[in-house]
Amino acid sequence: MREISVREAIRDAMAEEMRRDESVFLMGEEVAEYEGAYKVSQGLLKEFGPERVVDTPITEAGFAGVGVGAAMMGLRPIVEFMTWNFAMQAIDQIVNSAAKTRYMSGGLLGLPIVFRGPNGVASQVAAQHSQDYGAWYAHVPGLKVVAPFDAADAKGLLTAAIRDPDPVVFLEHELLYGESGQVPDGEHVAELGRARVVRPGRDVTLVSWSRGVSLVLDAAAELAEQGIDAEVIDLRSLRPLDRATLLGSVQRTHRIVSVEEGWPSCGVGAEIVATVVAEAFDALDAPPQRVSGADVPMPYAAHLEALALPLSETVVRVAHEVCYTDG
Amino acid sequence: MAVSKPMERGTEDLPALPNLEVRSAASREPKPNGRERTALGQPPEVLLDIHRRMLLLRRMEERIGQLYAMGEIGGFCHLYIGQEAVAVGMERATRPDDPVITAYRCHAHMVVRGAAPEQVIGELLGKARGVSQGKGGSMHMFDPARNFYGGHGIVGAQVPLGTGIAFALKYRKTDRVCVTYFGDGAISQGQVAEAFNMAALWNLPIVYVVENNQYGMGTAVDRASAISELHRRGESFGIPGREVDGMDPVAVEQAGQAALEHARGGQGPMLLEMKTYRYRGHSMSDPALYRSREEVQKVREERDPIARVADVLVQSGVVDADRLKVVDREIRAQVMEAVTAAQAMPDANPAELLSDIYAAGS
Incomplete structure (x- = not known):
């Protein structure tokens, strides 16, 4: 390495x-x-x-x-x-x-x-x-x-x-x-279409990809301090979607939050939530939730831009919502 | 349904064609950005070959039009009737290993490249052994084994694709040339200009052929293009252009040969404007109200490519009119056999709905 x-x-x-x-x-x-x-x-x-x-x-x-x-x-x-x-x-x-x-x-x-x-x-x-x-x-x-x-x-x-x-x-x-x-040194080939469990956990699944994984890992660390053991999935591939890894995780945690930078409407998170609701409804203990970019064109001013981005604090708050706990 | 019968018309009442005489070799040299001279003075076997190939396209497309009217073919269907000299003349100029790509008016280009008419018709009928297994239809036919690369439905989008094919030919250091067809409507798409620029910048082996059939759907060329000389649309990229009588298969072949030699010799792209005409509407749903019946009739009578070759064959004593009628009957029978074979194919297999989205096993 x-x-x-x-x-x-x-x-x-x-x-x-x-x-x-x-x-x-x-x-x-x-x-x-x-x-x-x-x-x-x-x-x-x-x-x-x-x-x-x-x-x-x-x-x-x-x-x-x-x-x-x-x-x-x-x-x-x-x-x-x-x-x-x-x-x-x-x-x-x-x-x-x-x-x-x-x-x-x-x-x-x-x-x-x-x-x-x-x-x-x-x-x-x-x-x-x-x-x-x-x-x-x-x-x-x-x-x-x-x-x-x-x-x-x-x-x-x-x-x-x-x-x-x-x-x-x-x-x-x-x-x-x-x-x-x-x-890894030398040739390194990953498989397309496979998500990866970055951090195993029992209480809630946090799923993201690309830079969103960084937000979610930060959120998981903070949640751990608050007594919530989050499982973090790096989706890696948006198509094909690794439904098996998502559903397997939800079977363990019974809760899921998806996190994306993109807009909420018809987003990847919408597809994740639909998949979980349709195929693992009985495993769910709370409605699946999405954290996304705000439903606006991205503004310029730094403080406005910050309001339009998904933040790890938001992920922590929403994780508490689906766990019915207080942050 | 109006069915053209160029073979069954007397030749004595034809208007004189100014360009039938054999010209000297020198006069056949392409004129820089000017009009290509025409010459039907070719050996009899060549003219017979051209005639037969064009007539096959005509009779096939007529039959396809009838099948469409009978409800056996659905969707969009763009017929090539009237433009046969372009596909046949260019095919004669092109080497079998030269890749060809075009837009959605592609049945004829498939067949001149060597695809079996029953595979083309089978595709139109949505059959399992149609060339695209019923997944492509009229606009999406491919035959990479014979170096035909489609069959593309977005006006102008095949022009960068053809340019990319030419890029690959140069990358591989071959001496092959890509022939990229598009219509007079497509030439105003931005990506056509983008492709011209890259082809000239990188000196790619490509011949662009604009089939100017005078109307982009219902819009006449002079209502769509700031200059009506479309062969000049490459000038700002340094691409030489030629205007060619696209109703004269020999003129097309000669211009094609010159352009292919130019590109094959490493001199970069050329643009050929084939002045042609489609007798039918843009697609089967187009009643063509933007032009008069008289205009269409005049082209049919005075410039029809099949009649022109037939006239030369008869006038020069190569064959008599009766022999051409026999040829026509043979071709009609060939087309009918293809239709029958296509109709007998099994329908596209529902199990294939989900295949070919990705490579098998990936």
Whole structure:
């Protein structure tokens, strides 16, 4: 094991897969000479050259489509969006071209492609640059959607995504790039579609993913001091959703709170709650609850922005609600 | 239902076609951003091949139109009738290993690439052995084994896809060229300009073919494009363009060959504007009230690609009109056999509803 940042873990996954398989290449805005707007692709141009680390014009719909077309020919493109906010220009290619082609062709044409970049809230960049697209893409059959929290999963899940035969939406988090963690030495491949119990507990299940896991771990620590033993699940994959791990946890704890940065309406938390209610109703001792971002476009001013974000204090309060205890 | 019968019309009352004579090789050189000269002066076997291929597309699409009217085909269905010279001429110019991609008016492109008509018709009928197992329908047909990559329903979206195919061809250091079709309506999509820019910037091996059939659904080109010379829409990216008589399969083939040579030789993308015409509505639900019957009739009488080739074959004494009628009967029988075979296929299997969303086992 060695300690590296999430940023380095993502870079290492790409570099190792590019060494292993010459059909893997990286394209996007500022990925080559600038080494990534968030410095994720450091060193890749130098090692692999401009044919495999391709700076694109600012042309998201176009280069997303170019990536999908290249995947039609059997290449394994990694398409970086400078942020997922800008991928709205390209969502047609992701949803209508990438996700559906295998099905529309009766299985004749699969698309091994990864779309990746920072997603979620950032610091004081206001409504158009600070939002969570997890629910948007998790809605779409034909996509796999991954949102890692720590450095080991960033590397293991990205490696798996690059090797996967289907399109993967890989949602990184700008505010996690600098976080460090232990990553296994050598090849490290995680399994897509599997949640992970980060902290076992008996009293309540707290489920989140990406940066939300950090909030939930903080909340679990505080709850422990208050006598509540929370189980923390890192979902890791929003599609497919690891329903078995969620339901198994609820069978043990009988209570669940989901935590997400995104908006509440039709969010991932809504899907989690619906799953638990439909499939583990008899195990529940309290109504499942959601903590989410506020149902507003993200405001700029720091104190307003703080009001729009899910906080660990909120998670603690809601956990007490479902445990019928006082915080 | 109006069924065109180009073969059964006398040739003596045809208006003179100004471009039937064989021109010198020099005069066939593409004119920079200008109109491609046409020349039907080809060996008899070539013209017979072109004629037969175009007639198969025509008779197949006519029969598909009838099946649609009978309620056997559902959804959107865009027929290629009138545009046959483009698909056939370009296919003759293209190598079998050159990838081809187009939009939703794709039945003809499937068949010229070599797909069996019964697989195309089976797909339209929602059959298990339709080319997409009944999951794609009229707009979504793929045949990657024959280098045909669809079959795409979002206007213009296939243009970046084709550009990505060309990117892969260059990445793999092949000498193959991608042929990417789109319509006159699609050329105003932003992502088409985005694709042009990248293709020129990266010098990709691609030939863009705009099938200008004069109407983007119901909107005439001059009501949709600030300049009506669509072959010039690549100029700001340095992409050379040619206007081609898209009702003349030989002109199409020659322009296609030149453009493919250009791209294959490492000189980057080219844009061919095929001036063509569709006789039917945009789709089966379009009564085409935005143009006059006389306009359609005039094109049918004066520019029909199948009649033009037939006339040359008869006038030059290669075959007589009776022989062409025999050919037509053979092709009609071939289409009927394909329909019968397609109708006999089992319906799409309900168990397949949930397959092919992801790769098997993943």
